[in-house]
Amino acid sequence: MNRYLLWALLWLVGLCAAQARPTAPTDEAIPLAGLWKGKLTVLGGQLDLTISVVPLTGGKYFAALDVPAQKMSRVVTEVTVRGDSVLLVMPGAGSRYAARFDRVKNELNGTWTQGKEKSTVRLTHSPMPTLTGAGTRLAPPYREEEVTFNNPISRLNLGGLLTVPAGPGPFPAVVLVSDVGAQDRDGTVGDYHMMGSLADYLTRRGIAVLRYDDRGVGKSGGSTATATTAMLVGDVQAAVNFLRSRLEVNISRIGAIGHGEGANVALMAAGQPLPPAFVVSLAGYGLTGEQTLLQQQVDENRAQKMDPVKVQAAYERQRTMYDIIRQTNEPQAKSIVANMLRQDHPDLDPKEAQVQAVKLLTPWRRFFLAYDPIAELDQVACPVLLLNGTDDREAPADLHLTALEKELKSVNRSTVSKRLPGVNHLFQPPKTEWTLMNGEMKPLFSPVALDVIREWIMGLGVKK
Secondary structure (H helix, E strand, O other): OOHHHHHHHHHHHHHHHHHHOOOOOOOOOOOOOEEEEEEEEEOOEEEEEEEEEEEOHHHOEEEEEEEHHHOEEEEEEEEEEEOOEEEEEEHHHOEEEEEEEEOOOOEEEEEEEEOOEEEEEEEEEEOOOOOOOOOOOOOOOOEEEEEEEEEOOOOEEEEEEEEEOOOOOOEEEEEEEOOOOOOOOOOEEOOEEHHHHHHHHHHHOOOEEEEEOOOOOOOOOOOOOOOOOOOHHHHHHHHHHHHHOOOOEEEEEEEEEEEOHHHHHHHHHHOOOOOOOOEEEEOOOOOOHHHHHHHHHHHHHHHOOOOHHHHHHHHHHHHHHHHHHHHOOHHHHHHHHHHHHHHHOOOOOHHHHHHHHHHOOOHHHHHHHHOOOOOOHHHOOOOEEEEEEOOOOOOOOOOHHHHHHHHHHHHOOOEEEEEEOOOOOOOOOOHHHOEEEOOEEEOOOOHHHHHHHHHHHHHOOOOO
């Protein structure tokens, strides 16, 4: 064979082998987490923009667009990734950005499309700022005002925060009412701010929100321990009247959103003169106070896998104590309850037993044990939205929501009820859906619940 022909054949075989050899993978996940900043060219100049991206479970992302010059903040952004191609869609801004990731420069290069206008945009990456420093907070796209209003019946002032959407108004408005216990205006539980999250979401979407510190908390006077559930109705009425005095608020569209006991307080206010225009009940209680507390104890003991016989014995013991608290005068009840505590815990110091007994004999508890949330629901004529999560251990939907909806729907045709899959008592979704921030999963208010609340409230103002 001609040596040149042999060389050509060998070269051809080598070329084919090289083409058949698998190439190194290039679909390694793009490190999108962080802030992507750039400039968008428009008529008259350029706009600074930032897109925040937080990776979630299952290969999904949470992303938001900010354009300060146009007062656009936290615009929801949909993220699609295929190889090194990234597509960002912002329905609220009528925009989309198709780009390719440059792994060497760690930047995105692509085309920004808004309507018929197209512009080349380069986005550079920077790490997500750590928001753990004291007082660190991004300014929201709405007005915030520290307020104080007065409850003339109880003769005390309550401090809170009024958030008003951007624009002239008047806006629909809501008062937020917290669950059992002394809570601040944000409903803070660890890193979770239930009421703060709800207020922020609603205000960004056109609903003014007033949230306030419970009695004896923050800038509010009084004491939660000495206030019964019925007395708290006056606080809600005072909050609603305060909103009625504001020019930014539509007087005919002021409602109340209550959580747990707060839902029952809001419903009680709806049965009084000058009621709120609507009520949203978040995990409201439908059983009597005594039944509620006893059921919570049983569920907790069962969750700890306690022997069924002991669960029943603890139930009977606690029910006896509650009967004594409800039906015996305070001095005698204090003595009996302290004795029961020492019998159950022989090592308990007598003075400590007295202290614990006093805590069990507060005006709130004595009232709550006998309180029946169903009793006066026939006085509620305004629209009501009842929401419960199917993973609620404090107020199981099968017990509490069922009782509330049965009674309300029998007397009020404007009642809507929904069960939200996987949502717990604090209206958090399953942990797999929480937000990943700084390498940790952070709790959030269920997005499904937020949408249901907003759509229902805004729908009340639409004539059918």
